[in-house]
Amino acid sequence: MQELERLLKQHKNALEELEDAGNELMLSDDDNVRFVIGECLVHFDKDAAEARLEQVTQDVHKEVDKTTAELEEIKGKLAGLKSSLYAKFGKQINLEEDP
Incomplete structure (x- = not known):
């Protein structure tokens, strides 16, 4: 998931650069x-x-x-897994990421 988030950020930066290039070209x-x-x-x-x-x-x-769709799919699976693990173990586990 983190790799896809980094990739998505790179793609968005590339889009900004392409937009700037288009403006310069005009x-x-x-x-x-x-x-x-x-x-x-x-x-x-x-x-x-x-x-x-x-x-x-x-x-x-x-x-x-494509990357956004993959990321959303993974986040959906992750949410399902977290909910089943929290249902089984309660507050004994912490599955949240530290920023």
């Missing part, structure tokens, strides 16, 4: 744009860069949705 007067793919800089014309940026953004949104 403000740019340059027709030739450098786009980072992995560790390489690739030159695109502005329209191709916008299309590529939109595709990457959609991919990250899909990953966010």
Whole structure:
């Protein structure tokens, strides 16, 4: 669950960065744009860069949705397990996470 929460946070940070890149791209007067793919800089014309940026953004949104669904499923299972363990052991156990 913690790993999925970290992954979700990374995806959300990536979405913010992509939004910032989209804003910079809109403000740019340059027709030739450098786009980072992995560790390489690739030159695109502005329209191709916008299309590529939109595709990457959609991919990250899909990953966010997938990770959120997995996280919710795990939280549901965890809640069920906690309730059955608390029913069996009462207050003798503590299953809450420390922040």
